[in-house]
Amino acid sequence: GENVEQHPSTLSVQEGDSAVIKCTYSDSASNYFPWYKQELGKRPQLIIDIRSNVGEKKDQRIAVTLNKTAKHFSLHITETQPEDSAVYFCAKTGGFKTIFGAGTRLFVKA
Amino acid sequence: DADVTQTPRNRITKTGKRIMLECSQTKGHDRMYWYRQDPGLGLRLIYYSFDVKDINKGEISDGYSVSRQAQAKFSLSLESAIPNQTALYFCATGTDRSLNTGELFFGEGSRLTVL
Numbered sequence: 001g002e003n004v005e006q007h008p009s010t011l012s013v014q015e016g017d018s019a020v021i022k023c024t025y026s027d028s029a030s031n032y033f034p035w036y037k038q039e040l041g042k043r044p045q046l047i048i049d050i051r052s053n054v055g056e057k058k059d060q061r062i063a064v065t066l067n068k069t070a071k072h073f074s075l076h077i078t079e080t081q082p083e084d085s086a087v088y089f090c091a092k093t094g095g096f097k098t099i100f101g102a103g104t105r106l107f108v109k110a
Numbered sequence: 111d112a113d114v115t116q117t118p119r120n121r122i123t124k125t126g127k128r129i130m131l132e133c134s135q136t137k138g139h140d141r142m143y144w145y146r147q148d149p150g151l152g153l154r155l156i157y158y159s160f161d162v163k164d165i166n167k168g169e170i171s172d173g174y175s176v177s178r179q180a181q182a183k184f185s186l187s188l189e190s191a192i193p194n195q196t197a198l199y200f201c202a203t204g205t206d207r208s209l210n211t212g213e214l215f216f217g218e219g220s221r222l223t224v225l
Contacts, residue, residue, distance in 0.1 A: 034212060043216040043219060044216050046213050089152060096204060098212065098214055099155060100145075100152045101152055102150060102151055103152045
């Protein structure tokens with residue numbers, strides 16, 4: 001019910017390549033799916049979000065897709081840059097309670 | 111700048127001691143949260159509050175208590191600290207429920223070490 005499964009836990013890509021992080025959930029109450037980026041030693045900050053009535057949203061090099069029927073959503077980062085290196089968290093929100101995935105540590109090699 | 115402020119930022123204590131982590135915000139948000147972060151486990155919700163008279167347990171509330179002293183203040187207490195409560199603790203706020211955006215704004219974190 002409450003958990004969000006996030007994969008992979010670690011991802012290493014070459015600069016310029018794409019990165020994809022996937023999350024799954026099991027409840028039916030969640031209606032808002034944010035993604036947070038946490039740089040080393042910093043606080044998590046929202047980078048993109050999607051609501052349950054939308055299938056895809058894009059903001060420059062990042063995009064998020066949601067399949068509400070299958071209960072999974074994904075973050076796509078294109079043309080990765082070294083400054084994209086960070087920990088990324090997916091999350092689900094229902095009733096203003098936000099539950100996070102375990103995080104993906106992304107390394108972008110120059 | 112309107113922000114979320116946590117004190118202390120770092121604390122080392124001994125097993126059995128009582129510890130309080132404090133959070134204050136100038137964003138005017140109704141919703142406040144406490145999360146703990148452990149490597150490989152992400153951010154886990156401890157308690158959350160929608161207003162001064164509303165307190166809700168999260169995923170891992172055992173061993174913790176909270177107090178919402180005012181709309182802008184939300185404190186987390188460990189009545190008798192134990193080593194497995196060593197973690198990075200984050201306070202977060204959320205916008206008014208009527209807007210339903212869901213975004214959380216985090217403080218800078220409080221690193222707690224229990225020896």
